[in-house]
Amino acid sequence: MRIITKKIVSRWIQHNIELGTLLILAISVAGFWAFAELADAVVRGSTADLDRDLLLLLRSDGNIDRPTGPPWLEEVFRDLTAAGGIAVMTLTTLAVAIFFILQRKLASTIFLLGRVDEFDQA
Structure with missing residues (x-):
């Protein structure tokens, strides 16, 4: 049983x-x-x-x-700690762009990179 x-x-x-x-x-x-x-x-x-x-x-x-370490490394880590600097914005943008490319959404990738470039010039 x-x-x-x-x-x-x-x-x-x-x-x-x-x-x-x-x-x-x-x-x-x-x-x-x-x-x-x-x-x-x-x-x-x-x-x-x-x-x-x-x-x-x-x-x-x-x-x-x-x-x-070099002076730029201190700035990168300060930006990462602040979570709003150029390093974080660049890494996030690249990650999203790579995701769009892997999803074969070329128009979204171009729009994203174009908008970020426009922000950089402002």
Whole structure:
């Protein structure tokens, strides 16, 4: 009797639950759990040393007010942090243009790039 029940349940699962759906659900739950654990660690303050070390790694040895790298890199990261600068606008426009090209919407691509160029001249 027990074997028959297991076979029935197994057959029902195989026919009614998609593996892809289970994988997406499992990955989503694992990602949420990992984020919750990280957030908990940050709130407790156990990541403070790692945060400090990572921030100091990106600074010059003699002067912590000066970040490492060329001057343009500092500007790019400041723009990315502000989420409204030229770097973000350019990356977003290129991503949308590539999407339009992949969708074979050439007119939309030309319109998008034309409007962005018009904004740049204003």
